[in-house]
Amino acid sequence: MIDVLTRTRRNALAALKPPPRLSLPDWIESTMRLPEGVSATPGRVSLWPYQRGIADAISDPLIERVTVVKPVRVGLTTLLSGTVASYIANEPAPIMVLQPTEADARDYVVSDLEPIFAATPELKGLLAAESDEAGRNTLLSRRFPGGSLKVVAAKSPRNLRRHNIRVLLIDEADAMEPGAEGSPLTLAERRTLSFPNRKIVLGSTPTLEATSNVLRSYATSDSRVYEVPCPHCGGFHEITWSDIQWPEGEPLKAAYVCPSCDGVTEERHKPAMVAAGCWRITRPEVEGHAGFRLNALVSTLANASWGKIAQEFLESKAHPDKLQVWTNTLMGQGWREAAEEIDDAALAARAEPFALPDAIPPEVLFVTAGIDVQRDRLEMVFLGWGRDEIFVLGQSVIWGDPMGEDVWAELDDALRTIWKHPKGGFLRVDAAGIDAGDGVTMDRVLGFCRPRMVRRIFAVKGASGDRQAIRASDTRGARLFIVGVDGLKEQLINRLTRGRSVRFSDTLEGRFFEELASERLVVRYRRGAPVRQWERTPGRRAESLDCVIYGMAVRALVNASVDRRAEEVEARTLSKPTPSVVKSSWLSR
Numbered sequence: 001m002i003d004v005l006t007r008t009r010r011n012a013l014a015a016l017k018p019p020p021r022l023s024l025p026d027w028i029e030s031t032m033r034l035p036e037g038v039s040a041t042p043g044r045v046s047l048w049p050y051q052r053g054i055a056d057a058i059s060d061p062l063i064e065r066v067t068v069v070k071p072v073r074v075g076l077t078t079l080l081s082g083t084v085a086s087y088i089a090n091e092p093a094p095i096m097v098l099q100p101t102e103a104d105a106r107d108y109v110v111s112d113l114e115p116i117f118a119a120t121p122e123l124k125g126l127l128a129a130e131s132d133e134a135g136r137n138t139l140l141s142r143r144f145p146g147g148s149l150k151v152v153a154a155k156s157p158r159n160l161r162r163h164n165i166r167v168l169l170i171d172e173a174d175a176m177e178p179g180a181e182g183s184p185l186t187l188a189e190r191r192t193l194s195f196p197n198r199k200i201v202l203g204s205t206p207t208l209e210a211t212s213n214v215l216r217s218y219a220t221s222d223s224r225v226y227e228v229p230c231p232h233c234g235g236f237h238e239i240t241w242s243d244i245q246w247p248e249g250e251p252l253k254a255a256y257v258c259p260s261c262d263g264v265t266e267e268r269h270k271p272a273m274v275a276a277g278c279w280r281i282t283r284p285e286v287e288g289h290a291g292f293r294l295n296a297l298v299s300t301l302a303n304a305s306w307g308k309i310a311q312e313f314l315e316s317k318a319h320p321d322k323l324q325v326w327t328n329t330l331m332g333q334g335w336r337e338a339a340e341e342i343d344d345a346a347l348a349a350r351a352e353p354f355a356l357p358d359a360i361p362p363e364v365l366f367v368t369a370g371i372d373v374q375r376d377r378l379e380m381v382f383l384g385w386g387r388d389e390i391f392v393l394g395q396s397v398i399w400g401d402p403m404g405e406d407v408w409a410e411l412d413d414a415l416r417t418i419w420k421h422p423k424g425g426f427l428r429v430d431a432a433g434i435d436a437g438d439g440v441t442m443d444r445v446l447g448f449c450r451p452r453m454v455r456r457i458f459a460v461k462g463a464s465g466d467r468q469a470i471r472a473s474d475t476r477g478a479r480l481f482i483v484g485v486d487g488l489k490e491q492l493i494n495r496l497t498r499g500r501s502v503r504f505s506d507t508l509e510g511r512f513f514e515e516l517a518s519e520r521l522v523v524r525y526r527r528g529a530p531v532r533q534w535e536r537t538p539g540r541r542a543e544s545l546d547c548v549i550y551g552m553a554v555r556a557l558v559n560a561s562v563d564r565r566a567e568e569v570e571a572r573t574l575s576k577p578t579p580s581v582v583k584s585s586w587l588s589r
Contacts, residue, residue, distance in 0.1 A: 024059035025052040027090070028082040035119035042119075045082070050226045050298060051075055053279040057290035058083055058201055065289040067217040068203035071296040071332040073304045076203045077108075080169050081116050083201065084149065088126050092146025093166040098188050100175035102153040105140055108171070109151050154184035166195040173204040173213040185213060209334030221291025222284060226298060228277035232263030236278070239297040241331055244306050251310035267307060271300050296330040304330075318388045318501060320494030342496060342517035351506040356382060356394045361503075362422045364391055365565045366558055369415065369432040370550030372543045373402050373441050378411055381512075381547035382429075385555060387562060390495065390502045395512055395544065402441050408448050415457060425569035430558045431456035433550035436480060446478040453479065456557060460550050464534070470553045483553040489534055492548065493521065515544035 022030065025047055032045045047055065051074070057066050058079070070076050080097070087093055099105040117123040127142055127149070140151040150163055154176040168188055170176075176184050185202070192198040204214035227236040237243070237259055245264075246254035256265040256273075265273070279292065296304045309330055316322035324335040354361045364384035372379040378398040384391035396414070400407035419427045436445040436459040449459040459478065460470070462485040469488055473480050495501045504513075518540035536542060 023056060024083065024086055025055040027086050028055060028079075031089075031120060031122050032082055032085060032116060033119040034078070035115045045078065048075075048300065049275060049277055050279070050294060051079060053224075053226075054292050055079055055082070057292070058199065059086075060290075061197065063288055063290050064198060064200065065221070066201045067214065067221050067289070067291040068201075069214050069218045069291070069293040069332055070203055070205055071294060071299075072205060072329045073296050073299045073301050074294050077112060077171070080171060080201070080203070081112055083167075083169060084113065085116065085120070085123055087167055088144055088147065088149065089123060092144060094147055094164060095149045095167040096163060096165040096169070096188065096191070097149070097151045098154055098168065098170045098176075098184065099151060100154050100172050102156065104172070105151045105153050109139055152188075155179065160184060160187040160191065163191055164194055165191045166198050168192050168198070168200045170200070170202040171204070173202050173217070174207040175204070176213065205328055206332065206334040207328055209336045212334045215334050218291045218293060220286070221289040222286040223282045223291050223293070224279045225282060225293055226277055227280050228273040228298065230258040230261060230263055231265050231269055231273065232258060233261040235260040236280070239295070241295075241297070244297065244310060246307070246310050251314055252307035254306040254310035256306065267305050270306070274298050274300055293332065295332040320501075321491050324494070342493065344513040344517035347496065347504065347516065348510065348513040350500070351504045351508065353506050354391065354393070355505040355507040357417075357419045360384065360393065360419060360422055360427065361386070361391055363387070363389060364393070364421070364427065365562060365569060366430045366555070366560070367393070367427050368551045368555050368558070369429055370547035370552075370554075371411065371432060371434040372546045372550070373435045373438055373445060374543065375440075376401065378402065378407055379543040379547055380411075380414065381544060381551055383548065383551040383555075388501055390552070392502065392504045392508060392548070394505055395508055395547070403444055408444075411448075412452075415455070421569040423570045425571045427569065430560070431458070431554040433458050433460040433481070433483070433554040435460060435462075435546065435550060437461040446475070446480065450478050456554065458554055458557065460553060462546070462549070469556050481553070483550065485549055486534060488549045488552050489519065490521070492552065512544045515541050516548065518542040518545055
C-alpha cells in the first residue's frame with residue numbers, strides 16, 4: 001500500500017515539473033538573434049558542430065570547468081554571450097564575466113551583450129540598462145530576479161573581492177597578468193567556492209607558451225581536439241598546419257592533405273568536413289574539466305580559408321613579431337621563445353663584409369641610431385633597415401664628460417652625416433634615440449634633443465614590462481619617449497635565432513657581440529604566477545644591447561614609405577638641398 005502511494009506521489013510531482021529545458025546549443029540556436037554590427041551575418045544564430053560541443057560541455061552539470069584554447073574567427077564570444085543570456089533567462093544566478101581591462105569590459109557590454117539582448121525578443125528587458133531606484137544597476141553591474149551580472153576588469157582586484165558568484169566566465173585569460181594581490185584568475189575563482197554547482201569557463205587566444213594561462217588550464221583538462229573526416233578515406237584527424245600544402249608560389253590554392261591516405265581536399269569541401277567533425281577526448285581519465293583546442297583551419301569564414309591563411313603565413317614568416325601573431329591568432333598555439341640565451345660566438349661568426357661609410361649593403365633603405373649615455377662616454381650603434389632585414393652597420397664611442405659640450409657637438413656631427421648609397425642615391429640618419437634614463441644626465445639629454453626633434457632625434461627611456469614598443473611622455477617640460485624594452489628584446493632574440501634577419505658588419509668589435517648577448521630570458525614565479533623577465537648575465541655589460549634596442553624603437557617613428565625610399569636611393573641627387581657628403585671622424589675611431 002505504501003509503495004503504491006509513493007509511486008502515485010512521484011508521478012504527481014513529475015506531472016507538476018516543467019518540461020525539460022533545451023540544451024544550451026539548442027537554446028542559443030532557437031532563441032538568440034545577432035544584430036548588425038555584432039555579426040557579419042545578423043539574424044538567428046547557427047552554431048557549427050565545434051561550437052555545439054563546447055556549449056554542451058558548458059551546460060553539462062557534471063562538468064565544473066571548461067577551458068577553450070582558441071584562435072580568432074571561431075565565435076567564442078558568441079558562446080559566452082549565449083551562456084550569460086541562458087543563465088539570466090532560464091537559471092538565474094550570480095554571474096561574473098572577467099575581462100582584461102575596464103575598456104574591454106565596457107566594450108563587451110556595449111558592443112556585444114546589450115545589442116544581443118535588444119535584438120532577441122525573449123531577452124528584451126531582462127538586462128535593464130537603466131539604474132533602479134536603489135541605484136544598483138550600472139553599465140557593468142546589473143541585477144535581475146534571482147541573480148546578478150558583473151562585468152569586471154582583471155586589473156581591478158578590489159572588484160574581485162566584493163562578490164560571491166556561481167558562474168564565472170573568463171575571456172582572453174592570457175591578457176591578464178598578476179598584480180599586487182596575485183593572479184586575477186585565482187582571485188576570481190575564489191569567489192565561486194561557496195557554490196557546489198559552480199561553473200567556470202576560461203577561454204583565450206594563447207600568447208607566450210611559457211606563461212600562458214589558457215594553455216596551463218588546458219593541460220589539466222581532458223584535452224579534447226576537433227577531428228574531421230577525410231573525404232577520400234573517411235579517417236578522422238585534427239587539421240594541423242603541416243596538413244596544408246600548396247603549389248610553389250600559389251598559396252591561394254592551398255589544400256588539405258590527409259595524413260593517412262595523402263588524399264588532397266580542396267577548400268570547397270571544408271564546410272562538409274567540419275559539419276561532420278566531432279570532438280575526441282585525449283585524456284579520458286580527467287573528469288569534471290572539459291578542455292577544447294581549436295585552430296582557424298576549421299573556420300568556415302571566408303577570411304579563414306586555407307589559401308588566405310597560407311598567404312598570411314608567407315607574409316609573416318620573415319618577421320618574428322608578425323609570425324607570433326599568426327601563430328597565436330590563427331593556429332591557436334603559444335609562441336615558444338627561440339632560445340633562453342644567445343651564443344655571442346655564433347653571432348660573431350655571422351659577420352659579413354659591409355660597413356659605413358663605403359660598403360653599405362644595397363638593401364639598406366633607412367638608417368637609425370641608438371645612443372647609450374655613460375658617465376665618461378657616449379656609445380653609438382647605427383642600424384640599417386631593409387624591407388625585411390636589419391643591418392648592424394657600425395658602432396663607435398665618443399669619449400668625454402656628457403655634462404660638457406664637446407661630446408654633444410661630436411654626436412651632432414655624427415648624426416648629420418650623409419652617406420652615398422651604392423645605388424647612386426644618399427642615406428642619412430632617419431631617427432635616433434638617446435638614453436635619458438640616467439637621472440644625472442637626463443636634463444642634458446633633453447636639452448640636446450629638444451631643438452633637434454625636427455630631425456627625429458629623441459630622448460628615450462627604457463621601461464621593463466611595458467609591452468608597447470615606444471610611446472610619448474612629457475617629462476620636465478620636454479618630450480620623452482618611453483621604450484618597452486622587454487617586447488623589443490623579444491623581437492630581437494627571435495630575429496637573431498629564428499629568421500636570421502639581423503646581419504652584422506665585420507667591423508664590429510668582439511665586445512659588441514658579448515654585450516648584445518648579455519641578457520637572458522627566464523621564467524620566475526611571482527605571486528604564484530609565472531612571469532617572464534630578462535636577467536643580466538653576471539659580469540657582462542650591456543651598452544651595445546641598449547643601443548640596438550633604442551635604434552629599433554625609433555624605427556617606429558619613421559613613417560616614410562618603403563617603396564618611395566627605394567626610389568629615392570636610386571636617385572642621383574638629394575631630394576632636398578643639403579650639404580655635401582661629410583665623413584665624420586667618429587667612423588674611424
